Amino acid sequence: MIANFGYRPHQSILEKIDPRARWIFAFCMLFSIVLFWDLRILSVFFVITLIQFFVSKVTWQETKRAWIFILVLSSIMIFINTIITGVETVGGTIRGGTPLFSLKIPLFETFYVLTVERLWFALTQYLRIISIASLFIILPFTMDPRLYGVTFKGLGFPDKLAYTMDLAFRFIPTIARDFNVTLDAQRARGFEIDKGKMNIFQRIRRMAPLMVPVTMNSILAGEDIANAMDLRCFGLKKRSWIENLHFKTGDFVLIGFSILILVVSLYLRFGLNLGDFWMPGMS
Amino acid sequence: MQTPHSPLPLVVENLTFRYERRELPAIKNISFSIQPGQIILLAGSSGCGKTTLMRCINGLAPTIYKGEMSGKISVFGHDVTQLSLLQLSQHVGTLLQDPERQIVASHVLNEVAFGLENxxxxxxxxxxxxxxxxxxxGIDHLKYKETFKLSGGEKQKVxxxxVLVMEPKLLLLDEPLASLDPASAAEALKLFKRLAEDGISILLVEHRVEDVLAIEPDLIMFMEDGEITYQGDVKGFLEIADFSKVKLPAEIVAQRAKSIQFPxxxxxxxxxxxxxxxRFENVSFQYRQDLPLTLKNINFSIHKGEITAILGHNGAGKTTLVKHALGLLKPTSGTVYLDGKDTRKMTIAEAAHTIGxxxxxxxxxxxxxxVEQELTFGPQNLGFSKEEIQKNVDWAIQTVHLEGEKQTPPLALSFGQQKRVSIASVLSMKSRILMMDEPTAGQDYxxxxxxxxxILDMPGYDAILFITHDLDLAIAYANRVILMANGQIIRDGAPEEVLKDISTLEKAHVLPTSLLSLNLKLLPKTKKFLRAELLANFI
Structure with a gap:
């Protein structure tokens, strides 16, 4: 299940860039994107992230699960927030609007009105979410797991926190394997995950035979891991890192570009007051 | 080398340690010392205090594990209570039991560098x-490998x-053989011997005493209930040690067991x-098309009354094979019949009626x-009626002698009891074949x-199938052995037939044991293989 998530070299130009520069780029883009609700501006970001995605040479097959997860989750959220309720989501900008069709809601003597504005708003939300997702989804697939610690250290995080990133990537395959073993062990006892119709709570309850052993094993393993780290002096003094990173010209260019994007975005939003919700026909 | 006047690597004097929340001390009045380049074997059953002693020496107790310590430990002349973990780590290195749980980096180079980075x-x-x-x-070839993908033996070397990269002069090894198959264990022991020859002092905690004897430890200590009950040379230990508690060479057990009656x-x-x-019929299997076959043309049947050991080294394909029996994996080609039915045409839940x-x-x-709910889980999934479930659960609890623990959370039980709960939770499904993966792993002798x-005395099932890399387990308990190597069955038959041929064993990377040699020697008299204690009657 989760084991399919991992890094392999793609020989792309992206992997030659210093990961610190890539994370700075991702964060600058993220902070810029969340400033705007204007579809025209968001399209620019969307194109940039799309270019990054294709340059990375990451395949659909690799990232399929991550995408499905994000699309399903965001669709549910957008459907509820925008199509059903979200009239006032962005400060009343789409209150009223042009009705597309209306539906009489029986009991409440009121009408549900789907407006063109709501649809455009939903589209805008999708664009934001997909842009942000494609920024971050490709990172674990294109970044050598050995470099997380030193990258975050380089971005100014403390040693202990930075090393936690390395540790996480070390144990993802272990936890995935434990999960599969437990799944097999419980299936051998007649357990079936998808058995008949269940609501979400029954479904969660049904996961207990899988989640309890996996969690317990992780906790037990945690004690050993902590001991092993203590015995090798982790966190007792400032550590050195054998992985080292060097900024090259291209990296500085990317960082410069990232900062430029953020500065321009901030200026547009707060200097010129641009970037509120927009749809064709609006001035 | 050290001059006669330089302080000893380790001197322990009257050491007693009690964990903060316990009433009784975990270890009492421990005294011993290690010379440079010596190997001391510390043996004892689970829970005897071995791990606590190690924690006191490497500083985890009382720094991390709080408690009350009295007596004195000196490492190269320094009182350990006066040393920080940082200073102590320059002298003492500790290898924990499970290599999987102490490797913290995703790649070998980074793992080995970890301590020095810190x-x-x-x-x-x-x-x-x-x-x-x-x-x-001798593992330079692993330098850029991912740690997750290494074999058990490789993981341990990494x-x-x-630990060694930090250049400790005293090495604590906590049951280093527990997770290794016999061939890797023998190799690891040779390595420890070499470390000692190069001047490192080693305190080796292990209950596989017989295996460790191969590298001639300088001193053996035996611990029971937190106290050292024997401290001396190997010869003396072999004379007095309780062979029901530690594994001794079969010859010695057979000689000393003479006066004992076994039930x-x-x-x-x-x-x-x-x-x-x-029945397995021409079963072959590969995990992915671009990978080599894990099982190659497997043919065998399991009958009522058989206790079958599937024996082979780690990676021989044993687990893959037994997963087929239950339909957790389906053959790439060939067919597995369970009670006459193709496992492709049944769900795992259906298969569980026949095989647990x-x-x-x-x-x-x-x-x-x-515990009761744990045991209910299986039969409930299989759709048994309420009365049937209750009947099966009660029977299973009695069978494993845990009647008193019905309402106890399984995770609060000891490891041995948990093991019995796990057996009972399968017994409660009333499967006809009981299938076990390394049934004795993690248990003391x-x-x-x-x-x-x-288990062999339990009623209620028709056959037992277990997979193991432990040759002696197969000798002592099986009436049939299937020997596997590289995804193939290379021999199948009665233990005395399959195991008599040393060259076949070599082919399967199975190391002969003292129990095997003694059994082979006595076979004309015994007619079948027996565990060491029972051989006493034939010497």
Missing amino acids: LGVPRLRILQRVDKTLEYL ALAG QRTRSFEPDTSSELL YVFQSPTQMLFAPT WNYHSFMSS
Whole structure:
């Protein structure tokens, strides 16, 4: 299940860039994107992230699960927030609007009105979410797991926190394997995950035979891991890192570009007051 | 080497330690010392205090594990209570039991470098020392590998490299053989011997005493209930040691067991070849198309009354094979018939009616809030009626002698009890074949035998199938051995037939044991293989 998530070299130009520069780029883009609700501006970001995605040479097959997860989750959220309720989501900008069709809601003597504005708003939300997702989804697939610690250290995080990133990537395959073993062990006892119709709570309850052993094993393993780290002096003094990173010209260019994007975005939003919700026909 | 006047690597005097929340001390009045380059074997059953003693020496107790310590430990003349973990780590290195749980980095180079990074050693200096250590251990070829993908033996060497790179002069090894198959264990022991010859002092905690004897430890200490009950040379130990608690060479057990009567088995197993429960027909399997075959043309049947050991080294394909029996994996080609039905055409839940699979570690499957509910899980999934479930659960609890623990959370039980709950939770499904993966893994020697004996005496199933890399387990308990190597069955038959040929064993990377040689020697008199204690009657 989760084991399919991992890094392999793609020989792309992206992997030659210093990961610190890539994370700075991702964060600058993220902070810029969340400033705007204007579809025209968001399209620019969307194109940039799309270019990054294709340059990375990451395949659909690799990232399929991550995408499905994000699309399903965001669709549910957008459907509820925008199509059903979200009239006032962005400060009343789409209150009223042009009705597309209306539906009489029986009991409440009121009408549900789907407006063109709501649809455009939903589209805008999708664009934001997909842009942000494609920024971050490709990172674990294109970044050598050995470099997380030193990258975050380089971005100014403390040693202990930075090393936690390395540790996480070390144990993802272990936890995935434990999960599969437990799944097999419980299936051998007649357990079936998808058995008949269940609501979400029954479904969660049904996961207990899988989640309890996996969690317990992780906790037990945690004690050993902590001991092993203590015995090798982790966190007792400032550590050195054998992985080292060097900024090259291209990296500085990317960082410069990232900062430029953020500065321009901030200026547009707060200097010129641009970037509120927009749809064709609006001035 | 040390001059006669330089302080000893380790001196322990009257050491007593009590954990903060316990009333009684975990270890009492321990005194011993290690000379440079000595190997001391510390043996004892689970819970005897071995781990606590190690924690006191390496500083985890009382720094991390709080408690009350009295007596004195000196490492190279320094009182350990006066040393910080940082200083202590320059002298003492510790290899924990499970290499999987002490490797913290995703790649070998990074793992070995970890300790030196934490000490703030400059990068280039670290890289040199890592290279030197990898070369010393003969694992330079693993340098850029992912740690997750290594074999058990390789993982342990990498974990050891991560400790040795910090250049300790005293090494604590906590049951280093527990997770290794016999061939890797023998190799690891040779390595420890070499470390000692190069001047490192070693305190080796291990209950596989017989295996360790191969490297001639300088001193043996035996611990019981937190106290050292024997301290002396190997010869003296072999004379007095309780062979039901530690594994001694078979010759010695057989000689010393002469006066002891063993209870008879309450249940006897007679193979009945007319009653077939499981059949593999030309089964081959590969995990992915671009990978080599894991199973190659497997053919065999399991009948009523058989206790079958599937024996082979780690990676021979044993687990893949038994997963097919239950339909957890389906053959790439060929067919598995369970009770006459193709496993492709049945669900795993249906297969569980015939075959119950107990996984190696109980913590991989126990989840319920009480033992009773844990046992109910299987039969409930299989759709048994309420009365039937109650009947089966009561019977299973009695069978494993846990009547008093019905309402106890399984995770609050001891490892041995958990193991029995995991067996009972499969027994409660009333499967006809009981299939077990390394049934004795993680148990000390006494539990190992009492556990196996009690399973063989249990009523309620028709056949047992277990997979193991432990040759002696197969000799002592199986009436049939299937020897596997490289995904193939290379021999199949009665243990005395399959195992008599040393060259076949070599082919399967199975190391002969003292129990095997003694059994082969006595076979004309015994007619079948027996465990060491029972051989006493034939000497």
